[in-house]
Amino acid sequence: LPLLLKATLLHLASGSYHPFHNGFYYNHIMNDNSDEQSKVDYFSGSRLVVEASRDPVYSYNGANTTLPCRYRYEPDQGPKRKIRIKWSKLRDDYTKEQDVMVAIGKTYVAFGDFKGRAHILRAGEASWQEASLVISNVRLKDDGKFRCEVINGLEDESNIVDLRLQGIVFPYQPPRGQYRLNFHEAEQVCQDQGAILANFNQLFQAWSEGLDWCNAGWLADGTVQYPIRLPRKPCGGVHLAPGIRSYGPRHRHLHRFDAFCFSSAQKGEVFYLDRPAGMTLEEAKQSCQDAGAEIARVGQLYSAWKFAGLDRCNAGWLADGSVRYPIVTPRANCGPAEPGVRSFGFPRKGKFGVFCYKER
Numbered sequence: 458l459p460l461l462l463k464a465t466l467l468h469l470a471s472g473s474y475h476p477f478h479n480g481f482y483y484n485h486i487m488n489d490n491s492d493e494q495s496k497v498d499y500f501s502g503s504r505l506v507v508e509a510s511r512d513p514v515y516s517y518n519g520a521n522t523t524l525p526c527r528y529r530y531e532p533d534q535g536p537k538r539k540i541r542i543k544w545s546k547l548r549d550d551y552t553k554e555q556d557v558m559v560a561i562g563k564t565y566v567a568f569g570d571f572k573g574r575a576h577i578l579r580a581g582e583a584s585w586q587e588a589s590l591v592i593s594n595v596r597l598k599d600d601g602k603f604r605c606e607v608i609n610g611l612e613d614e615s616n617i618v619d620l621r622l623q624g625i626v627f628p629y630q631p632p633r634g635q636y637r638l639n640f641h642e643a644e645q646v647c648q649d650q651g652a653i654l655a656n657f658n659q660l661f662q663a664w665s666e667g668l669d670w671c672n673a674g675w676l677a678d679g680t681v682q683y684p685i686r687l688p689r690k691p692c693g694g695v696h697l698a699p700g701i702r703s704y705g706p707r708h709r710h711l712h713r714f715d716a717f718c719f720s721s722a723q724k725g726e727v728f729y730l731d732r733p734a735g736m737t738l739e740e741a742k743q744s745c746q747d748a749g750a751e752i753a754r755v756g757q758l759y760s761a762w763k764f765a766g767l768d769r770c771n772a773g774w775l776a777d778g779s780v781r782y783p784i785v786t787p788r789a790n791c792g793p794a795e796p797g798v799r800s801f802g803f804p805r806k807g808k809f810g811v812f813c814y815k816e817r
Contacts, residue, residue: 503530503531503532504530504531505528505529505530505607505609505612505614506528506529506530506531506614507526507527507528507588507605507606507607507614507615507616508526508527508528508585508616509524509525509526509527509605509616509617509618510524510525510526510618513619513620513621514618514619514620514621515621515622515623516595516599516620516621516622516623517595517622517623517624517721517722517723517764518595518596518597518622518624518720518721518722518723518724519594519595519723519724520594520595520724521591521592521593521594521595522591522592522595522620523578523589523590523591523592524544524589524590524591524592524603524605524618524620525589525618526588526589526590526605526616526618527585527586527587527588527589528540528585528586528588528607528614529584529585529586533584539561539562539609539610540561540562540586540607540608540609541559541560541561541607541608541609542559542560542561542577542588542605542606542607542608543556543558543559543560543606543607543608544556544557544558544559544575544590544603544604544605544606545557545603545604545606546599546601546602546603546604547601547602547603547604547617548601548602549601549602549656549657549658549678551602551617553604554601555568555569555570556568556569557569557571557575557590557603558571558575558576558577558590560577565577570596570598571592574592574593574594575590575591575592575593576590576591577589577590577591578590578591588605588607590603590605590618592620595620595622597622597624597652597653597719597720597721598653599620599622600620600621600622600624600656600659600719601619601620601656602617602618602619602620603617603618603619603620604616604617604618605617605618622719622721622722623721623722623764624659624719624720624721624722624760625663625719625720625721625759625760625762625763625764626655626659626660626662626663626668626717626718626719627652627717627718627720627755627756627759627798628670628672628674628715628716628717628718629646629647629650629674629715629716629717629718629755630672630715630716631646631777632777632778632779632803635672635715636672636673636713636714636715637713638675638713638714638715638716639709639710639711639712639713640675640679640707640709640710640712641709641710643674643675643714643715643716644675644716646716646718647716647718647719647756649754649776649777650718650720650754650755650756650776650777651720651723651754651755651756651757652718652719652720652754652755652756653677653718653719654675654676654677654716654717654718654719655676655677655717655718655719656676656677656678656719657676657678657680657682657701659719660676660682660684660701660717661684661701663684664684664685664686664700664701667686668684668686669684669685669686669687670683670684670685671683671685671689671691671692672714672715673702673704673714673715674714674715674716674717675707675714675715675716675717676717678706679706679707679709680703680704680705680706680707681703681704681705681706681707681712681714682701682702682703682704682717683701683702684700684701684702685697685699685700685701685702686699687699718755718756720756720757720759720760721760722760722763722764723757723760723761723764723814724816724817725757725814725815725816725817726761726765726814726815726817727753727757727758727760727761727765727767727812727813727814728750728812728813728815729769729771729773729810729811729812729813730744730745730748730773730810730811730813731771731773731809731810731811732744732810734808735807735808735809735810736774736808736809736810736811737808738774738778740808741773741774741809741810741811742774742776742811744811744813745811745813745814748813748815749815750813750814750815751776751813751814751815752774752775752776752811752812752813752814753775753776753811753812753813753814754775754776754777754814755775755776755777755779755781757812757814758775758781758783758798758812759783759798761783762783762784762785762796762797762798766785767783767785768783768784768785768786769782769783769784769812770782770784770788770790770791771810772799772801772809772810773809773810773811773812774809774810774811774812775812777803778803779800779801779802779803780800780801780802780803780804780807780809781798781799781800781801781812782798782799783797783798783799784796784797784798784799
């Protein structure tokens with residue numbers, strides 16, 4: 458045992474171990490030891506302060522957005538060398554989900570889905586240094602919390618920015634009917650409709666805005682839940698308060714439910730086409746192509762209804778083979794007395810108009 462202890466101490470004294478770099482390994486220019494100036498700053502009482510937006514940053518699918526973050530030293534002792542700025546995307550419990558980018562000076566590296574879409578804003582006030590993250594072509598799954606971390610040798614301070622996409626949650630069943638989707642199939646059907654699986658915060662927001670749906674559906678975290686505004690016997694019972702009913706986590710391969718999808722506002726436009734005799738699904742797809750567009754997906758129709766005020770009391774084909782129509786102002790012969798997207802299901806026969814989508 459004394460020999461083993463001696464060997465261990467010699468190994469540590471040799472310096473042949475890897476230092477810990479704030480939970481992230483920076484190679485090449487990203488990996489260096491603390492310089493003498495940073496040690497002086499750390500022990501002189503100069504404090505690193507990182508300030509980020511306290512309010513959520515709202516954006517939408519396809520937009521460019523900036524997540525505000527800046528830093529300074531109190532008291533200020535002049536410009537600092539080799540400041541590292543690191544951005545990470547977080548889970549709802551604030552644990553790290555993925556690295557977004559890391560930067561030193563004008564050199565930066567973006568990772569994963571953020572390659573080619575993320576950089577640091579190059580501006581700043583006299584007393585503050587800029588660390589804001591610019592994201593171009595925002596995607597649906599960018600929605601969530603981001604950590605802005607500023608690292609100067611021995612110092613490491615951070616703050617959180619919440620990016621929220623303006624969007625809408627809609628329940629989805631495939632043509633085969635109710636409760637046919639495992640988790641992975643639910644992910645795919647939402648993607649097919651220009652959407653992603655909703656997270657709990659998005660479902661809660663939809664419930665607070667009036668969504669009432671008695672069928673259970675998958676969420677992005679693998680739980681199965683459903684929103685109830687009006688308690689009733691088939692939906693958890695009349696004695697339970699309104700709220701989000703939860704089945705908790707389910708087996709992602711074996712268990713089958715519906716899906717709650719989330720779609721954001723769109724850059725493009727949804728419009729309606731028709732013929733006097735109506736169209737089959739194949740004819741509808743061709744009509745959209747002839748108009749320089751494509752047949753709209755369900756998520757695009759919901760987005761146009763909510764964000765562009767699309768109101769049409771005429772049923773039309775969508776890309777999944779369903780027939781639906783959006784109503785902003787309820788009126789006679791246009792379905793129920795509340796606004797919404799009405800559905801005729803997935804008719805195998807019949808001729809209807811079509812909703813098309815065209816990028817602007």
